[in-house]
Amino acid sequence: MQSKAKSYQFSFILLLGVLLFTWFLNISSGSVNIPIKSTFSALFNGEVPIDSWKYIIWNYRIPKAFTAILVGGGLALSGLLMQTLFRNPLAGPFVLGISSGASLGAALLLLGSSLLSGFAVFGFLNDVSLVIAASLGSFLVLLIVMLVANRVRDTMALLIIGLMFGSVTSAIVSVLAYFSDAEQLQRFIFWSYGSVGNLSWNQLILLASIVFIGVLLSVFSIKKLNAFLLGENYAQSLGVSLKKSRLLIIIATGLLAGSITAFAGPIAFVGLAVPHLTRQLFNTMEHKILVPAVFFYGAILMLLCDTIAQLPNSASVLPINAITSLIGAPVVIWLLVRKRKLLF
Amino acid sequence: MEEQKTTIEVKSLSIGYKNYAVAENINFELQPKELCAIIGVNGIGKSTLLRTLGKLQPKLSGEILVEKQLLENYNPSDFAKQTSVVLTEPIASKNLTVKELITLGRQPYTNWLGSLTATDKKYIVESIQSFELEEFTGKKCHELSDGQLQRVLIARAMAQDTPLILLDEPTTHLDLYHKVQILKLLQQLAHQYSKTILFTTHEIDLAIQLCDKILILDGQENPFAPPCELIKEGCFNTLFPSEMVKFDAKTGTFKVNK
Known part of the structure; x- marks a missing residue:
């Protein structure tokens, strides 16, 4: 499908342009009103009327914009991987309970530390431990879902199991919340609203490295993902080793969804909706095209959502989770009504 | 003999x-x-x-x-x-086009990224022609009738170029x-x-x-x-x-x- 790849070149250039535009839009808006001209000069190290503007742009807005790119692209990519692996158009980190798993990990760490005082003693409550806890939580859920998927061929059952995981997690989280003090609870609730801000450059580099590994593993899975489009038996008959490929795809998904959820909170709908949106523009199932396209799309959508969440020129910031749901849910409904069927 | x-x-x-x-x-x-x-x-x-x-x-x-x-x-x-197979189970994604599906038959021969060589393309074209599928190549599998889909699946098996x-x-x-x-x-x-x-x-x-x-x-x-x-x-x-x-x-x- 190389000829096809060429015909999609234009679309990719377009996507890159839109990405740059939304990136700039994102960093030029925020609670402090900085004129576009000053934003430009701050970017290229020029003169800015007020010194703090430069600081805001370089240490707050730019890391936030890059986080949005990583979060949106990574979540969308993990959604694509799962839709193909589970042969289900409704799969995504949220629906399959993977975000719930990450929440559970985060909750156990943030809220459970009062119960397991050992953590607090060792001063484990830093970002690395949060990432590890959330990633472990999402891996655990992914593995269980995978085990169930091997036994239950019915994809509907899988989704119900994912929903059940969501309920179990929120139940455990409420139990933990009941026993934890106000400060810890507040920290967890703010985490669960989702946010792409508040990441330092160091944290951003850590997130970027994990997402990069996830993307790399996804790229290595492209051929296998294409084979999975026929179903597992067909994939096997094409020489794909099922166990190895499944594991590879699961690790990629777990790294992406787990690390992103750890840093940015459980962000809804991006993983589910973006792959479907991408298939509207890129009329192909070839993962060589879809993997990069979905990443671009997710990044652009997340930048836009974050720009909206900033409520430009006002001091308040909306939880990003609300924005992605407000945009994502209607998109899924619209796709369903228009096509009468969600195909993947 | x-x-x-x-x-x-x-x-x-x-x-x-x-x-x-x-x-x-x-x-x-x-x-x-x-x-x-x-x-x-x-x-x-x-x-x-x-x-x-x-x-x-x-x-x-x-x-x-x-x-x-x-x-x-x-x-x-x-x-x-x-060995190539055609099974009774429906293919997982009916959103594949006929060409994409037949192309998947070449997977055992392609590199890690699945890039097609001239030989691969020759087999794909040959399969499409043998089963008279030229007019369908751009169509999605869910748009095909049962008989057409079966022909496509057999064409895919042929593209895999196996003795059995x-x-x-x-x-x-x-x-x-x-x-x-x-x-x-x-x-x-x-x-x-x-x-x-x-x-x-x-x-x-x-x-x-x-x-x-x-x-x-x-x-x-x-x-x-x-x-x-x-x-x-x-x-x-x-x-x-x-x-x-x-x-x-x-x-x-x-x-x-x-």
Whole structure:
């Protein structure tokens, strides 16, 4: 499908342009009103009327914009991987309970530390431990879902199991919340609203490295993902080793969804909706095209959502989770009504 | 005369699942250019046999040799160059176009990213042409009729360029015309491209007319021979309970007892 790849070149250039535009839009808006001209000069190290503007742009807005790119692209990519692996158009980190798993990990760490005082003693409550806890939580859920998927061929059952995981997690989280003090609870609730801000450059580099590994593993899975489009038996008959490929795809998904959820909170709908949106523009199932396209799309959508969440020129910031749901849910409904069927 | 080349050889094979054997004592061998049907009543193990031969499930005992090599000695990617399959299960994504689906048949030969070489493209074009699918290449699989989709799936198996092709009930859900069309295509594929084709079917009448060999799974002897010999030996007479249907050896068809 190389000829096809060429015909999609234009679309990719377009996507890159839109990405740059939304990136700039994102960093030029925020609670402090900085004129576009000053934003430009701050970017290229020029003169800015007020010194703090430069600081805001370089240490707050730019890391936030890059986080949005990583979060949106990574979540969308993990959604694509799962839709193909589970042969289900409704799969995504949220629906399959993977975000719930990450929440559970985060909750156990943030809220459970009062119960397991050992953590607090060792001063484990830093970002690395949060990432590890959330990633472990999402891996655990992914593995269980995978085990169930091997036994239950019915994809509907899988989704119900994912929903059940969501309920179990929120139940455990409420139990933990009941026993934890106000400060810890507040920290967890703010985490669960989702946010792409508040990441330092160091944290951003850590997130970027994990997402990069996830993307790399996804790229290595492209051929296998294409084979999975026929179903597992067909994939096997094409020489794909099922166990190895499944594991590879699961690790990629777990790294992406787990690390992103750890840093940015459980962000809804991006993983589910973006792959479907991408298939509207890129009329192909070839993962060589879809993997990069979905990443671009997710990044652009997340930048836009974050720009909206900033409520430009006002001091308040909306939880990003609300924005992605407000945009994502209607998109899924619209796709369903228009096509009468969600195909993947 | 050129040496006889055996594509697949099966010796005292038992198939089934961990706890119980579905069928035992299966013996047969097939050469290139042979079209062979596997027939038998529902639940006798036709699909299980096909899946076992396709290395999709383990055998219980006995030997399966594909191109003179034991099945268990193949690694997955080498085996994919020997055997292609067409299964009854629907493909997972009906959103694939015909071209994309047929292209997937080349996976065993492409590099890690699945890039197509000139050879790959040649096989894809050849498959599309042999099955007269030119007008459908851009269509999505969910837009095709059952008969068209079956042709596409067989074309994909052909693009995989394997000496052995296994098909599980390729003619179910099709009307008589399309049943004949599919079986004729299989016959043509076997004879023109020197393939060995093995398929399960309930269309015994058509199999008798079109196949070079037939394997009857009856749970005991599992006779295997050209259709005419099987008729002579009366193997079809006992296939179904005789109070319902009777085999007419003269016409090679089954008649309902009135």
